[in-house]
Amino acid sequence: MSILTKPSHIGRKISRIRELKDMKQEALAQALGTNQQAISAMENSETIDDDKLKEVAKALGVTVEAIKNFSEENMINYFNTFTDHSAGTFNNHCTFNPLDKMMELVDENRKLYERLLESEKEKNAYLEKGFKEK
Known part of the structure; x- marks a missing residue:
């Protein structure tokens, strides 16, 4: 076989x-x-x-x-x-761990999202305060 x-x-x-x-x-x-x-x-x-x-x-x-x-x-x-x-081509050797870089980007993205969320909360509080005054 x-x-x-x-x-x-x-x-x-x-x-x-x-x-x-x-x-x-x-x-x-x-x-x-x-x-x-x-x-x-x-x-x-x-x-x-x-x-x-x-x-x-x-x-x-x-x-x-x-x-x-x-x-x-x-x-x-x-x-x-x-x-x-x-x-005429050259091989570029990676001097960093791509997974580490990806995790840094994930953390940066999370921080940006948290800042955006905080900004939206402040905006909503400001708008609510404006409506209560009227």
Whole structure:
């Protein structure tokens, strides 16, 4: 009995890497000299020829191996180790914990909400005082 493994969907990997790089299909299309519809079709394809894959990798600033071996679990390692510096791109290393930054933003948002709520309470008290005087 043989176990068949599901083939790797290279188009989905390209799509995910493009999204992680905060790049729209139109931007990738422009870098490849094509249109957005062609990028959409490529991202829906299970396979892509090697020459096209090299062009896409260069446009995304990663290596062909990074695309072929991409997985959600290992994405940070791929972006840190497979960046193609010969293409003139540089890998930015994160010097902070993104979760800490997110929690700082949550706290800041909470404080702003509390200030807004206090301001609304003061406004309501002022209006009530004005109505009572009339």
